[in-house]
Amino acid sequence: MEVVLTGTFDVHNYGDLLFPLIAAGRMAEWGVTVRPASPTGRGVVWRDAVTPEPLMEALFGPRGYDGVLIGGGNIIHARPVTLPDYAECAEWAYGALWLGAALAGARRGVPVLWNAPGVPHAFEPREAGFVAAALAASGYVAVRDAASAAFLAPFQARVVPDTALGLARLWPKAGLAADFRRMVERTGADGAARFLAVHVKARSVAGPVEGLAPLLDAVCAKAGLVPVLIGIGACHGDDVATDRLAAAMTGPRVNLSRPEGLREIAAAIAFSQGYVGASMHGYVTAAAYGVAGVIVGRPKLVKMAGVLAHLGRPQDEVADWAAALALTEGFGPREMPASVTTALDAHWRALAEAVLRPVPIPAPVPAPVLAAESWFSRLPMAS
Numbered sequence: 001m002e003v004v005l006t007g008t009f010d011v012h013n014y015g016d017l018l019f020p021l022i023a024a025g026r027m028a029e030w031g032v033t034v035r036p037a038s039p040t041g042r043g044v045v046w047r048d049a050v051t052p053e054p055l056m057e058a059l060f061g062p063r064g065y066d067g068v069l070i071g072g073g074n075i076i077h078a079r080p081v082t083l084p085d086y087a088e089c090a091e092w093a094y095g096a097l098w099l100g101a102a103l104a105g106a107r108r109g110v111p112v113l114w115n116a117p118g119v120p121h122a123f124e125p126r127e128a129g130f131v132a133a134a135l136a137a138s139g140y141v142a143v144r145d146a147a148s149a150a151f152l153a154p155f156q157a158r159v160v161p162d163t164a165l166g167l168a169r170l171w172p173k174a175g176l177a178a179d180f181r182r183m184v185e186r187t188g189a190d191g192a193a194r195f196l197a198v199h200v201k202a203r204s205v206a207g208p209v210e211g212l213a214p215l216l217d218a219v220c221a222k223a224g225l226v227p228v229l230i231g232i233g234a235c236h237g238d239d240v241a242t243d244r245l246a247a248a249m250t251g252p253r254v255n256l257s258r259p260e261g262l263r264e265i266a267a268a269i270a271f272s273q274g275y276v277g278a279s280m281h282g283y284v285t286a287a288a289y290g291v292a293g294v295i296v297g298r299p300k301l302v303k304m305a306g307v308l309a310h311l312g313r314p315q316d317e318v319a320d321w322a323a324a325l326a327l328t329e330g331f332g333p334r335e336m337p338a339s340v341t342t343a344l345d346a347h348w349r350a351l352a353e354a355v356l357r358p359v360p361i362p363a364p365v366p367a368p369v370l371a372a373e374s375w376f377s378r379l380p381m382a383s
Contacts, residue, residue: 002033003067003355004059005115006097007075009052010038011085012234014265015281017049018164019072021262023115024050025170026163030352035065039086039093048261055096059104067355068105070098071117072144072163074303076151078127083235099130106137111358113140113351116160118303119148140354142347145306160347161310161340164281167288168336171266179267189226189254196225196328197269197286199232199277202241204296205321209241212321213248219325221251228268231257232279274331276324280304287311292331294324310340 005023008016020036027034041054059068070076078095086093092100098117105112112134123131135141135155142158143149149157184191198216205212220227229246231239242257259265266285269275275286275293280303286293287307295304297317308314318324 001066005069006101009036010040010042014232016073020050026348039089046261067111068101069115071115074118074120076119102134102137111354112138116142116144119151147302164284166344176267179263180271187254193226195272196227197272197275198227199279199282201278204278204298209244210248217251226252228254294327296324
């Protein structure tokens with residue numbers, strides 16, 4: 001059996017690219033094959049990332065499938081996007097990931113299942129019918145935080161942890177040791193150094209990115225740490241911001257602005273003494289490997305509070321870099337709460353059972369689905 005998994009797996013953003021790998025590993029335990037699908041269907045240069053199928057072809061083309069999985073990622077919205085990667089599909093890309101997926105599943109009579117995506121903000125009134133349609137067509141709806149569930153109210157969605165918190169099951173730390181050694185050799189770093197994984201996003205710094213350099217130099221020198229500057233989201237310009245910060249620093253540092261792949265990023269974080277940055281999935285990776293971390297919450301996003309709630313660590317989000325770097329003095333090993341592992345196991349079991357023992361979609365097709373389908377069919381990409 002096989003399922004189509006929808007998400008933004010065609011952009012250079014570390015967290016989004018983890019989802020299809022994790023889903024494939026977990027669903028394979030029940031004999032289910034995962035087919036990732038994204039708006040453009042293009043691959044990325046990172047060597048260990050999947051190449052997704054074009055979304056519309058996967059959903060509405062002649063090849064059959066036994067279910068649709070939506071997410072993860074912060075994808076449950078219908079607003080136009082400004083990513084250069086999506087220039088030709090900016091108007092419809094995100095809506096197609098969940099509404100298009102739900103309509104396709106309903107028409108094919110296969111389960112529509114939500115793989116813990118995020119809802120970044122409240123829906124506009126014009127979108128209410130589309131949300132109702134997607135939910136009416138779905139047999140299992142799980143989102144990754146309480147805020148996302150609240151945005152879907154009065155529908156009662158399940159809340160489960162972001163699936164990337166299970167990364168260490170896919171890639172145990174011992175298996176990343178060779179990736180870490182290659183990274184050290186490739187960058188000319190001192191293999192005996194103690195590292196601090198750092199992710200900088202331009203908007204997380206008050207002023208030019210270069211202004212962070214003196215503080216980071218001073219904190220790392222005092223603590224005896226070498227910062228590994230990681231370009232986690234090139235689609236958001238993180239590679240450029242990382243290069244600018246690295247060029248402005250005077251102390252030892254490792255510039256990983258253009259990682260070779262996802263495993264290299266995971267290894268750089270897993271073998272560091274701590275993580276500081278603006279990436280939620282940088283922090284999630286640290287948590288997965290028992291590494292202390294802190295999030296620079298500038299701007300403040302609901303998804304950050306959501307992941308911290310699952311881990312019971314709301315104090316790990318601060319408003320600026322000075323506060324974040326000050327917390328590195330108290331860094332030490334951490335343990336993943338057992339509740340997270342238990343919830344993820346239950347989530348994957350529920351998804352697999354929904355595919356293997358599907359519940360028939362009510363007939364006739366719910367009215368909200370029909371209304372949304374009429375609108376959806378008039379979009380350029382659906383013709």
